[in-house]
Amino acid sequence: MTQLTALGKSSPAPVVRRGPKRSRRAVALNLIAVVIGLAVWTLLAGVGVQGLPGPVEVAGKAAELLSDGTLPLDALASLRRVLLGFLLGTLLAVPIGFLMGWYATARGLLEPYVQFFRTIPPLAIIPLAIVLMGIGEVPKVFVIFLASFLSSVVATFQGVVDVDRTLINAARVLGASDRTIFLKVVVPASTPFILVGMRVGLGSAWGTLVAAELIAAQEGLGFRMQQAQLYYDLSTIFVGLIAIGVLGLLMDRLLLLAERRLTDWQERR
Amino acid sequence: MNAKISFRDVVKTYPMKDGTFTALDHVSLDIADREFVTVVGPSGCGKSTLMSMAAGLVEASAGETLVDGKPVTGPGPDRGVIFQQYALFPWLTVRKNVEFGLKLMELPAEERRRRAERAIELVGLSDFADALPKTLSGGMKQRCAIARAYAVNPQVLLMDEPFGALDALTRVQLQDQLLDTWSQDQRTVMFITHDVDEAVYLASRVIVMAARPGRIQRIIDVDLPYPRTEEMRLSPEFGRIRNEVWHAVYHQAPASSAA
Numbered sequence A: 001m002t003q004l005t006a007l008g009k010s011s012p013a014p015v016v017r018r019g020p021k022r023s024r025r026a027v028a029l030n031l032i033a034v035v036i037g038l039a040v041w042t043l044l045a046g047v048g049v050q051g052l053p054g055p056v057e058v059a060g061k062a063a064e065l066l067s068d069g070t071l072p073l074d075a076l077a078s079l080r081r082v083l084l085g086f087l088l089g090t091l092l093a094v095p096i097g098f099l100m101g102w103y104a105t106a107r108g109l110l111e112p113y114v115q116f117f118r119t120i121p122p123l124a125i126i127p128l129a130i131v132l133m134g135i136g137e138v139p140k141v142f143v144i145f146l147a148s149f150l151s152s153v154v155a156t157f158q159g160v161v162d163v164d165r166t167l168i169n170a171a172r173v174l175g176a177s178d179r180t181i182f183l184k185v186v187v188p189a190s191t192p193f194i195l196v197g198m199r200v201g202l203g204s205a206w207g208t209l210v211a212a213e214l215i216a217a218q219e220g221l222g223f224r225m226q227q228a229q230l231y232y233d234l235s236t237i238f239v240g241l242i243a244i245g246v247l248g249l250l251m252d253r254l255l256l257l258a259e260r261r262l263t264d265w266q267e268r269r
Numbered sequence B: 001m002n003a004k005i006s007f008r009d010v011v012k013t014y015p016m017k018d019g020t021f022t023a024l025d026h027v028s029l030d031i032a033d034r035e036f037v038t039v040v041g042p043s044g045c046g047k048s049t050l051m052s053m054a055a056g057l058v059e060a061s062a063g064e065t066l067v068d069g070k071p072v073t074g075p076g077p078d079r080g081v082i083f084q085q086y087a088l089f090p091w092l093t094v095r096k097n098v099e100f101g102l103k104l105m106e107l108p109a110e111e112r113r114r115r116a117e118r119a120i121e122l123v124g125l126s127d128f129a130d131a132l133p134k135t136l137s138g139g140m141k142q143r144c145a146i147a148r149a150y151a152v153n154p155q156v157l158l159m160d161e162p163f164g165a166l167d168a169l170t171r172v173q174l175q176d177q178l179l180d181t182w183s184q185d186q187r188t189v190m191f192i193t194h195d196v197d198e199a200v201y202l203a204s205r206v207i208v209m210a211a212r213p214g215r216i217q218r219i220i221d222v223d224l225p226y227p228r229t230e231e232m233r234l235s236p237e238f239g240r241i242r243n244e245v246w247h248a249v250y251h252q253a254p255a256s257s258a259a
Helices: A024-046 A055-067 A070-102 A104-118 A122-133 A137-161 A165-173 A178-215 A221-230 A234-262 B047-055 B094-104 B109-122 B138-151 B168-185 B196-202 B230-234 B236-250
Strands: B003-016 B019-032 B036-040 B062-067 B079-082 B156-160 B188-192 B205-210 B215-221
Touching: A024 A055, A055 A070, A055 A234, A070 A104, A070 A137, A070 A178, A070 A221, A070 A234, A104 A137, A122 A137, A122 A178, A137 A178, A165 A178, A165 B079, A178 A221, A178 A234, A221 A234, B003 B047, B003 B188, B019 B047, B019 B062, B019 B188, B019 B215, B036 B047, B036 B196, B047 B062, B047 B079, B047 B156, B047 B188, B079 B138, B094 B109, B094 B138, B109 B138, B138 B168, B168 B196, B188 B196, B196 B230, B196 B236, B205 B236, B215 B236, B230 B236
Parallel strands: B036 B188, B036 B205, B079 B156, B156 B188
Antiparallel strands: B003 B019, B003 B062, B205 B215
8 A cells, every 4th residue: 555645746755654644635635535526426416316315315314224223233233244254264264275385285185176166256155055054144154254265265375385485494494393484484474465365355255245135134234225225215225335335444444454563574665 | 534514426406398407516525614615606506506405405416415424414503594685584673583593492581682682782783683674774684694693603604695685885894794703703604605806805715616517616725814804805815816716717618518
């Protein structure tokens, strides 16, 4: 994430900016963009695009859904599914990825499956999951688990394979055993890869979730939107969309923050 | 014979698409205890491969490598290795990097701390002990790598073009510091370089290698007393030896291609 804040201007101080601190100028530009977006939206709703609710109407709906507890409950239900599936997926992906990167045998045995399932969109598993696991929580969590597992496992595996050979040699000549090399060199060296994999995994988990809820659920953001569609309730759909976006963004930022903290040692560029 | 390191008829071949590539062709060399030897040669002459065998990182196809009369079977903390690419652990501070080998020796924390401190001081990095490698210059990174090797107190230092990536001034400073510490602790040093000046300035013996197949071309004694000084670099004697090495490296007879 490089920030190009001095675009098109003579940059008086070529200070390399790191971390989440952003210049005031960039923040101002972001705010302007949001305001323009809202204005365009209001305009479109105002000139009478068929049935499109304006921002005020949607905000009203959001307040209503918040106060009657529907939105928090739906969000909670959705988050629970995502976090559970994501945690299980990552927890399994990291050791499997390490195994595949470290042992040629494990790689040979596991790679065909990983590569094959990677080409199937997790959503395509839903029909099978519903048939085999019913319509309860299990198939939804399973599909999310699969989505996050597949992206994390490949990232971890790649991270292990890409560990600099000279670092491993440097540890070996200092007398490190294979075990020490693994724990003290391979694991930290592949952390950046794993974290990137987790971010991608969380993204696809979140994307998979809503679709899974569209099919069969009794609560959740996807379910609420599906219901609203039946009653031609566009405001609720908008509230659902915005909630999904905001929550997804928040989770991504949290992981990004963790990534920055944990891999601050990296030489950028 | 009190050779510290000895290569006996060492051969290293790699399989290629068309036949085999001979990286080292029956190389024999003895390096005495406490000797400072430099190895120069064109790229592809196998000088790094030879050093890696002493380090235990590369296995010979034939022949054997002895350290202290015992065959090398793998790497070990008795032989410190310094790589051209520094090979610092980027997630560890200077101090933690230096302590890495000491932890493996299972020294008590206090002893570890003390020895790391001393090694860091020796290379002049005390002010940067808690800095991460990414904040250091190339020269400082290599100092840190040297401190990491010194800390475990190896009897042999194997250095693979350690100053190759540094600017000329930093290189000269590190050369002098290396000689300084060597004259005090008298480790055996095998130093790989492609820089003829560096080879002559540091060594008591320069091993000149030739490529295709990798072999020893000539061994040239450097009859200059230690400590070496900057004036010596300008002396006629230095110039003469330098020319001799230069000639041996860059005017090699066309290789008789070995079948």
